[in-house]
Amino acid sequence: MFFKCFLLFFNLFSIIYSYKILVVNPKFGYSHVNFFSQVADILTEAGHNVTVLAIDFDPTIKHPGAYKANVITVPFTKDVEGDFDSMLDNRFLWTLSNSGAEQFRLMLKLINGMHRQSLRVFNDEELAQKLRKEEFDLGITETINIYVLGMFKVWGIKSYIAGYSMSLGNDLYKYFGLPFPSSFMPTLMSSSTDEMTYSERFENWFVHNFGETVMYFLKDKMTLQSEFDRKYGVGFYDSDNIIGDSSFLLLNSNPFLDIPGPKTPKMVEVSGIGIKDPKPLDEYWDKILSLRNKTVLVSFGSFAKAVYMPDDMKNGLLETMRKLKDITFIWKYEKPEDGTGKDIENLVISKWLPQSDLLNDDRLSLFVTHGGMGSTTELSFRGVPAIAIPIIGDQMRNSKLIERQKCGIIMNKFELADSNILIKNIKTILDDDTYRNNAKILSRRLNNRPIGSKRLLIEHVEFAAEFGRLDMLDLTSRNMGMIEYYNLDIIFPVFFGLLLFILVVSPKFGYSHVNFFSQVADILTEAGHDVTVLTINIDPTITHPGAYKAKIITFPATKEVEDDFANLIDKRLLWNLSNGGAQQFRLMLKFINGIHKQSLRVFNDEELAEKIRKEEFDLGITEAMNIYVLGMFKVWGIKSYVAGYSMSLDGTGKDIENLVLTKWMPQSDLLNDERISLFVTHGGMGSTTELSFKGVPVISIPIIGDQMRNS
Template structure:
């Protein structure tokens, strides 16, 4: 009987062959893609992780999938080293300026294209992947090398994934509103002014140029090595399903498509108890604040004046010198600081009783602890998902990229406040923002409500991921899920031809009437002039 049950179980389950393309260029992206791979392995699928090592110092992200590794190209290593050397000014650069956006796009595209060239020219690799007959390829959409590869190996389904917000939605047939889009809502509120709308339109078209610049060199690699490869926009428009690292409950409401599936929160672990060391730190004072700017914008890169100012704010909060701060309770600041041997760590921060510097901490466990009062973060998507799923009020200081709309979205739902990085030298503003967040329990109440809503969702991110991948792997691309407007030209989509047909005759008749009227006026004036001359 038991054997019969096992045989029946085997017939009811089907293992699909899935290739997950993981470019190693940022920890949060790697962890997200790796979690997808591991989750599918847990669902009994045959998963291969194709890891393109642009930066070999970073982790693999997956511990369960079969790994095929592409070593970093010399040029990719150069770009990685250059980026590491220039991160010191990351808190001061204006990443929203057009010149900065395009410069970043060019730098990234060169790194991606050179690494992709090495992947595609690795002897026998493409043929071996093709022979493996993968049912689906899951590819990080920021690096479209995986998108092009899915076409070359003839996988049944292409599944693009955005580790952040889903940008460039027009390639899927979803055109954003240029007026009510979220990109200019930096503080979480829509300012209905002409300047906000102008900025939104500017950001939209600048973003289009960014993606065009990103994809150009990469497309050229495919055109050279595999002539006839369709462009990335065409391949993406035929994707079977699209995953985004978002959740509607922590984002701006916006139009979407049936095949765009949010799986935000999939990387958030189940709450685990802290060890004795960290448990004792969170018990030191009535309130605890966690400070971390992520793996790229490290606190050690802050200018000395900014570090000193932050310490001063911490001291004032715990030992108020003015009546306005008298009601602020004692607070412990756990600050992720990556260089504990520098002068600031040894001679400045070490003298402050309520500041705990650490180069590593169990962030997910600390965020899940109810004793944590506030999280000061850079608003990376991984951190934002933890903030929402663990119910933690946050002061968000976005540095670049998707961090700006990430922060705005959490401020929009009322669980965070956005603080501009340009104000990090304003002691009064920084102190006031921390004081407000610690003193207003409405942030905590709203954060707990969002946490409970996310936990009560009818389907979990894991279920949405697994079921949609299985559906795509079985059936491939569904014509019904591909918007018809993708088959239209810009003239047809905007209705310009219809406008011309409907309005054209009216304009023509009106133009004829105006012309005849002007001729009549001219004729009348001429007749009057002739009569006048005749009378003379």
């Protein structure tokens, strides 16, 4: 009787401390869906009332969204399904280059494909009403679905946690007040580790910054910021801060496996939550593992299907199996009925296999894997050596983790066509016990982590549900500008005080850019330094000299270069240009192509190089946009440099009595006069800064580029 009363009391206690949690889980990648399904199911097992909003997107993903939690499904329409089907050719994944640029282009397709379904969720009032009635205590979703964090507010959910089904992405650092350290932290789509060559560091830096630039133009498609502003008013939702405002950020990484890097107290690493308790193999698989002394498991995951592997790669893999007759090969293959490998006695092909239990069996000698985060985590926890053959996305980086732990080898997917390479790699691992020993040591570390991943997940979620937003964990740097964060306001005066000769390189391709670096040069000249400005003519409409107080070296444009730029843009186009990212991005590409020719002239001008070398400048300054100039500083013998970032009367209006037209005006002085009531501006960085300092109200009408953001 006493025991029954105790159980009743315990159950009541559990109910009192049970939270209602909504996990939003869009189906756009199996590993993503699976991670958040694990989160939901673990929280359900912990006694919480969990609902999963599963948003259909990829029709090939049959995962329900969760197995133990309640599930609400938002089905896709035919056009959304068509978007995804037309977006990806499964054969394309196998031939896709491993370079960051190629991977990035594929990611752009995913973003465009998700946009339509996101809008459906955003505008679904029936769904919103249904979720509001549930009165959830906490919301959880992935940062890729950033708009959902805004929807939590629409749905009446005050507290939320952001998550990421991979390691900490290079795009997330900024939201938490951290700079991305590209010198030693590879981007998610990088094939490098933390020890990079010069060229790898350059590629890593370029991929990160190019990605940030392109994502700026695509930002609205991911965040739906303009949709929120239009429907709920400006200020209701701030996509720039909403991720950083989350109580915690759940990461699918483990400090004993991943590359160490800067993190904040809000970041919780919970990789391994999906590792199942091992079960004995059934009779069928037990017999297969006993056929030979060595067994190799081959699986390329669910996204890049092996059935679509190009014939040369498939034949190379099959030839490897034929030649290594003393090894049993188990291959996860989607269509065994097509006859693939039917003549190979030591090959077992299966649509499905108990991967977790196979990896837990000591008779499994090696795992040939695509390096997905799920498989990488699983083989690491089980202590199985691996050959990683990354195909797409973060698999490049995950594979490096295996290599970094010295428990596996990385192989380029295109090398599958050569059976000799795969045979050599298999023999290297099977003949050298070092790989298996290292894998077992890694497994022991992961399984004996002082505080387990499930406990970390449950307790941080419960803490967030109880206390909500945790501002005390925020770094102050979240609210700092670049100058303050890097102490440039302290370093520059000290550093520049020791310098005598400074070269400022200022290409003329945008008036606000030229004007900003002119101001830099003139201020340094006023401070007593010997400053020379190399002004590179590009846009013939810019008559700014490049500086007013510093010395000037002018690099003229040829007629061909000037004509190229003049023909680049029809000025009327700017007024008709959409504020959408796609058109803006196309225009940016035209600019890049337009300045390329003049950049090559500077690069190849030996006379200019010799002239600058003779000056023996102590410091070079240019805009980060002119990245090649940073390399030219080295050519010109300048060892130290600073990169910066700025972002005609034809009778029009002659009949309007209250209109004064002028080619030039003392804008700064006018804005300083209290009789100026209002400034109607394009929102250029220069004008935005000036009116802000002068305290003049404004109507901003952005036309192009960063003017949208400045406004």
